[in-house]
Amino acid sequence: MTDTGDDHGPTFERTPELAVDPPAETARERIAGAVDRGDMVTVFGRCRVEYDGRAKSTLGPGDRLLVLKPDGTALVHTDEGHQPVNWQPPGSTHEVGLDDAQLHIESRRTGPEEYLEVTFESIEYVTTVDVTDPEDLSLSGTEEDLRERVLESPGLIEPDFEPLATERSTPAGAIDIYGEDSENRAVVVELKRRRVGPDAVGQLDRYVDALARDLHADREIRGILVAPSATDRAQELLAEKNLEFVALEPMPGEE
Amino acid sequence: MTDTGDDHGPTFERTPELAVDPPAETARERIAGAVDRGDMVTVFGRCRVEYDGRAKSTLGPGDRLLVLKPDGTALVHTDEGHQPVNWQPPGSTHEVGLDDAQLHIESRRTGPEEYLEVTFESIEYVTTVDVTDPEDLSLSGTEEDLRERVLESPGLIEPDFEPLATERSTPAGAIDIYGEDSENRAVVVELKRRRVGPDAVGQLDRYVDALARDLHADREIRGILVAPSATDRAQELLAEKNLEFVALEPMPGEE
DNA sequence: AAATTAATGTCGCAC
DNA sequence: GTGCGACGTTAATTT
Numbered sequence: 147m148t149d150t151g152d153d154h155g156p157t158f159e160r161t162p163e164l165a166v167d168p169p170a171e172t173a174r175e176r177i178a179g180a181v182d183r184g185d186m187v188t189v190f191g192r193c194r195v196e197y198d199g200r201a202k203s204t205l206g207p208g209d210r211l212l213v214l215k216p217d218g219t220a221l222v223h224t225d226e227g228h229q230p231v232n233w234q235p236p237g238s239t240h241e242v243g244l245d246d247a248q249l250h251i252e253s254r255r256t257g258p259e260e261y262l263e264v265t266f267e268s269i270e271y272v273t274t275v276d277v278t279d280p281e282d283l284s285l286s287g288t289e290e291d292l293r294e295r296v297l298e299s300p301g302l303i304e305p306d307f308e309p310l311a312t313e314r315s316t317p318a319g320a321i322d323i324y325g326e327d328s329e330n331r332a333v334v335v336e337l338k339r340r341r342v343g344p345d346a347v348g349q350l351d352r353y354v355d356a357l358a359r360d361l362h363a364d365r366e367i368r369g370i371l372v373a374p375s376a377t378d379r380a381q382e383l384l385a386e387k388n389l390e391f392v393a394l395e396p397m398p399g400e401e
Numbered sequence: 402m403t404d405t406g407d408d409h410g411p412t413f414e415r416t417p418e419l420a421v422d423p424p425a426e427t428a429r430e431r432i433a434g435a436v437d438r439g440d441m442v443t444v445f446g447r448c449r450v451e452y453d454g455r456a457k458s459t460l461g462p463g464d465r466l467l468v469l470k471p472d473g474t475a476l477v478h479t480d481e482g483h484q485p486v487n488w489q490p491p492g493s494t495h496e497v498g499l500d501d502a503q504l505h506i507e508s509r510r511t512g513p514e515e516y517l518e519v520t521f522e523s524i525e526y527v528t529t530v531d532v533t534d535p536e537d538l539s540l541s542g543t544e545e546d547l548r549e550r551v552l553e554s555p556g557l558i559e560p561d562f563e564p565l566a567t568e569r570s571t572p573a574g575a576i577d578i579y580g581e582d583s584e585n586r587a588v589v590v591e592l593k594r595r596r597v598g599p600d601a602v603g604q605l606d607r608y609v610d611a612l613a614r615d616l617h618a619d620r621e622i623r624g625i626l627v628a629p630s631a632t633d634r635a636q637e638l639l640a641e642k643n644l645e646f647v648a649l650e651p652m653p654g655e656e
Numbered sequence: 657a658a659a660t661t662a663a664t665g666t667c668g669c670a671c
Numbered sequence: 672g673t674g675c676g677a678c679g680t681t682a683a684t685t686t
Contacts, residue, residue, distance in 0.1 A: 162445065162525045164419045186466065186480060188443060190417065190530055200595070200679040201542030202652075208534030211441065213466065217481045225441060225532035226472045228490055228666060232538070235483055235681080257657080260679075270417045275445055275525055277480040279463030283487070287456030289662060318599060318634065319660060320685090339663085340455070343675060344573060348603035349661090352638070377674060379573065383607070397457075455664040483681060490666080512672080515664075544677065574675060575670090594677085598660065604676085632659060 162275035170249045173272045177214070177251070178242040180274035187214040189249070191269035195222055195232045199260025205231060212251065212264055214240055216277060220253045220262055234262045289322075289339045292396040296323060296335070296372065303370060303392055307333065318356030331366050332357065338373035339396045346371060347383040354389070374400075417530035425504045428527045432469070432506070433497040435529035442469040444504070446524035450477055450487045454515025460486060467506065467519055469495055471532060475508045475517055489517045544577075544594045547651040551578060551590070551627065558625060558647055562588065573611030586621050587612065593628035594651045601626060602638040609644070629655075 163176060173189065180187045189212040195205040205222075210231070213221040220234035238255040249266040293312065300307045306328035314324035323335035334357055336350040354369040361367070369389040376384070376391055384391055418431060428444065435442045444467040450460040460477075465486070468476040475489040493510040504521040548567060555562045561583035569579035578590035589612055591605040609624040616622070624644040631639070631646055639646055 162421060164421055164526055164528070166417060166419055186445075188466070188528075190441075190528070197679075201540055203538055203540040203679080205538050206536040208536045209530075209532045210534060211443070211468065213478065215478070215480055215482075219481070219483055221478075221483070223468065223470070223476075224534045225470055226474070226491065226534075227470075228474055228476070228485075228488060229678095229680090230483075233483055233679085235679095236481065258679090270530055271419055271528055273419070273443075273445070273526055273528065275464075277464045279465060279479045279481075281461040281463045283458055283460050285456055285458040285664080287664075318638075341673095344607060345600065345604070345676085348607060349600070352599060352603060379674080383573075452664075458664080484663095484665085488664080490664090513664090540679080542679075570670095594679090596658095600661085634659075 162273060165272045166270070168269055168272055170244055170247055170266070170269065173249050173266075173269050174242055174244055176272050176274055177249075181214060181240050181242060183274075183276070184216040185274045186216060186277045188212065188271075188273045189214075189251075189266065189269060190271050191249075191266045193222075193264050193266045195265075196263040197232050197261065199262075200258055203232065207267060209270075214251075218253075218255075220251075220264075222262075222264060232262060232264075234260065238262075287339065287396050287400075289337050289396065292337045292339055292372070292394065293322060295394070295396065295398065296337070300325070302394055303333075303335065303372065309335075316353055316356035316360050318352045321353050321357065324357075327368065331368055332361065334367060334369045336369070336371050338371070340373065341375045341377065342371060342373040342380050343377050344379050344383050346373065346376075347380050347387065347389065350389055351387050417528060420527045421525070423524055423527055425499055425502055425521070425524065428504050428521075428524050429497055429499055431527050431529055432504075436469060436495050436497060438529075438531070439471040440529045441471060441532045443467065443526075443528045444469075444506075444521065444524060445526050446504075446521045448477075448519050448521045450520075451518040452487050452516065454517075455513055458487065462522060464525075469506075473508075473510075475506075475519075477517075477519060487517060487519075489515065493517075542594065542651050542655075544592050544651065547592045547594055547627070547649065548577060550651065550653065551592070551649070555580070557649055558588075558590065558627065564590075571608055571611035571615050573607045576608050576612065579612075582623065586623055587616065589622060589624045591624070591626050593626070595628065596630045596632065597626060597628040597635050598632050599634050599638050601628065601631075602635050602642065602644065605644055606642050 197203040211223045217236045218238040221230040222232040234253040238253045241252045251264045253262040309325040311324045313320045322337045325333045452458040466478045472491040473493040474491045476485040477487040489508040493508045496507045506519045508517040564580040566579045568575040577592045580588045
């Protein structure tokens with residue numbers, strides 16, 4: 147099992163293990179070993195899936211791809227969709243066994259207690275491989291980018307807008323940008339990276355309310371929603387609640 | 402290439418194709434063919450990933466699993482996490498090619514225009530397989546279950562609560578359950594399958610407001626949030642806005 | 657661990 | 672297609 151390095155191939159390369167149409171027992175061995183080593187595993191075959199935890203689900207027989215990650219994540223993917231049809235979050239522990247001669251994988255976690263069970267009637271393939279990924283994703287166009295854009299050019303909100311704090315906490319949560327306008331009125335700015343609906347207006351309204359109580363002053367407080375655009379309903383709600391809107395993209399030049 | 406059925410194996414079984422450490426050109430052929438056939442593809446290897454669309458991202462070299470689904474979904478999974486580090490939604494079209502002798506997979510979609518590019522420096526394995534999954538997931542413990550529970554036993558809300566409509570539309574959206582109490586006051590019920598925070602209170606409040614305008618009557622309107630539990634802040638907001646709370650689990654017997 | 661919010665959220669449904 | 676809300680949302684951050 148353990149390679150002592152006396153073979154011909156380059157021992158530096160990780161050699162993935164692949165098995166086509168393996169018997170259940172062979173699959174069990176491979177997967178159990180890989181899970182112990184912390185390898186990533188994929189299993190493709192006809193399976194049933196049971197889940198019980200925050201909700202409860204059953205999935206009858208069909209062809210799916212099961213992915214087991216070294217961090218304890220389990221994913222069951224069908225032929226369709228971005229989302230796995232069933233899954234288990236990182237930190238779960240997987241048990242691999244045979245149940246009535248069928249490959250059976252159980253995954254558990256606590257807090258909340260959740261349980262996932264995948265039983266394979268047939269196995270088309272199993273792969274296992276060691277994984278290392280040192281890189282972090284570099285992402286732009288987020289709400290954070292929009293915040294930086296406003297802080298660098300407060301005039302994008304309106305002339306003489308002066309940011310005073312980010313993440314200013316109120317009893318209702320943190321205000322994205324807190325500042326003052328040219329008349330020294332308090333301004334609550336809520337940022338959204340994309341077109342907003344009624345929920346964003348409600349959020350801004352909560353912050354303005356909370357700040358009013360927090361300052362317990364008669365000072366007028368303005369609320370400004372900053373986003374690329376707003377739906378009709380969002381605009382009506384803004385008007386009803388005397389809140390304002392400023393159209394702004396997270397990235398400059400995105401029109 | 403096309404099997405005319407004169408071989409020895411059972412031609413009824415789909416035979417997945419697996420390749421270990423394939424040259425880029427072999428991988429390109431296999432993947433291109435599989436994408437054309439509508440097979441599911443997995444590629445594992447060291448790759449870089451670029452994305453541009455609603456946002457923009459770059460990911461330097463590392464070992465990842467790429468999954469291409471017959472519906473046009475693309476997923477790039479690292480060794481960690483439930484979420485793919487990069488992806489492309491269903492309906493995207495994939496192009497497979499060689500770029501400077503490296504396997505290069507481009508995926509595009511429109512509406513919004515988005516672009517994903519995965520370039521493999523090395524390939525540990527490629528798998529392709531035909532997929533069929535006739536089954537639908539059967540899920541319980543959802544908000545829908547909670548609604549049914551309330552409609553079957555309206556007394557769980559309060560004695561003599563009478564549901565009159567579900568999904569009753571208002572200018573602000575649909576009310577989960579609209580009904581009347583023992584005093585013929587209008588009641589807006591908002592259901593949540595799990596513990597609620599401030600956002601749920603805001604939602605209920607919007608519906609109550611909208612209904613008040615819609616009925617344009619002086620009739621008092623009650624708003625009741627029904628969920629397993631509520632956070633402190635949510636409870637304070639409920640009190641401020643004169644809304645009510647009823648503790649209820651989506652599934653009976655879940656405490 | 658609980659609370660709150662962002663997300664390339666995705667997904668489904670109604671219009 | 673847009674709008675709106677649910678989701679076993681997940682993930683990150685802070686308390």
